[in-house]
Amino acid sequence: MTAAADSAVSEQAPRKTSTARARASRKPESRLAMVRRARRINRELAELYPYAHPELDFENPFQLLVATVLSAQTTDLRVNQTTPALFAAYPTPEDLAAADPEELEQILRPTGFFRAKARALLGLSAALRDTFGGEVPGRLEDLVTLPGVGRKTANVVLGNAFGVPGLTVDTHFQRLVHRFGWTTAKEPEKIEQDVMAIFPKSEWTMVSHRLIFHGRRMCHARRPACGVCPIAPLCPSYGEGETDPEKAKKLLKYEMAGGPGQRLKPPPGFPGKAAPPLEVE
Incomplete structure (x- = not known):
């Protein structure tokens, strides 16, 4: 893990028992409270992944x-x-x-x-x-x-x-917006509409990158690394994954685990290594 990534995840999530009790006692969340929480999650993810970008190599x-x-x-x-x-x-x-x-x-x-x-x-x-x-x-x-x-x-x-704001509703995006409680919709177009209503249009593209980065590196489908997730206090799904910090740290992927990213030509500022080329048999 890079120094920056290690620092970002060092403020580990609260213990499962106290967090579960606190969430059990919470009142239903208002629309305004959800939007404020969602926007705070986006700000936290922007600090965690200041280098978030499309992970496909392209020149045009x-x-x-x-x-x-x-x-x-x-x-x-x-x-x-x-x-x-x-x-x-x-x-x-x-x-x-x-x-x-x-x-x-x-x-x-x-x-x-x-x-x-x-x-x-x-x-x-x-x-x-x-x-x-x-x-x-x-x-x-x-x-x-x-x-x-x-x-x-x-x-x-x-x-x-083209610099035209939009949301990329892929499998990672769908999984995280459901875990975060931003929408209960199942259809991609309805999910897109619901999340568009939460954020300013100027944020749509970067919200997509940050959620996809987080989904690929930490908030996995089967075993999310809850124990090292900096946004655990804001996440209503905390505890679905590994809450022990040491075990959770082993679940991190790509540059968060000290390895290469997915691009052979990563953009400036990416803290990980370039991915290897295809091995020719």
């Missing part, structure tokens, strides 16, 4: 769009290990649209579901070429017309390639 909107489509059902790390060869072979939508399907599939094989992903990339590249002049559109209503592109992917591209 086209690369981010393709990488985001490829990230379905796999890790950002595996996508980042695959896209250098992909973009070296097909640097533009026109190039990718003209790719041989079998050759494209072989490049995409490490990401899983490579045949479906190859079809999606061929289709969206052809649409970019034929409908949008070879450029990635900067409007959500245009992006979602592309094969393989839904609201989540569109918001990733808009927020990180």
Whole structure:
């Protein structure tokens, strides 16, 4: 763990018994109190992850769009290990649209579901070429017309390639907003609407990055590291995971555990190591 990360998690969560008793005696939370708590959680996460960023390597909107489509059902790390060869072979939508399907599939094989992903990339590249002049559109209503592109992917591209605020409602985001008690909605679009109503529009993209970072590093699906979580006093779900600080510390991942992140080319200020390239068998 880096010195900064170690310092951030050193103020360990309260003991489970006292916290459970305190929460059991709480009155129902008002809407105003929830919004204030949510915004404080966001501020705490901003201090914990001042370097939060999209974890896909990209140099332009086209690369981010393709990488985001490829990230379905796999890790950002595996996508980042695959896209250098992909973009070296097909640097533009026109190039990718003209790719041989079998050759494209072989490049995409490490990401899983490579045949479906190859079809999606061929289709969206052809649409970019034929409908949008070879450029990635900067409007959500245009992006979602592309094969393989839904609201989540569109918001990733808009927020990180065009500076248009949006929420990325992925599995980590959904898990954390439910644990934090920000919404009880199950449908991604309703979750998006509920969380948008809590934060100023200018915060939407960074709220997404911070929640996803926290979900990947500390607030895991099966065993969240409650015992070293700095926002434990603000979390109504504290105690779902490991509350012993020493055991919880062993559950941390990526730079929080002293390891590399997911990007082969991490942005300036990232405290961890660069991820390794794909090993060629």
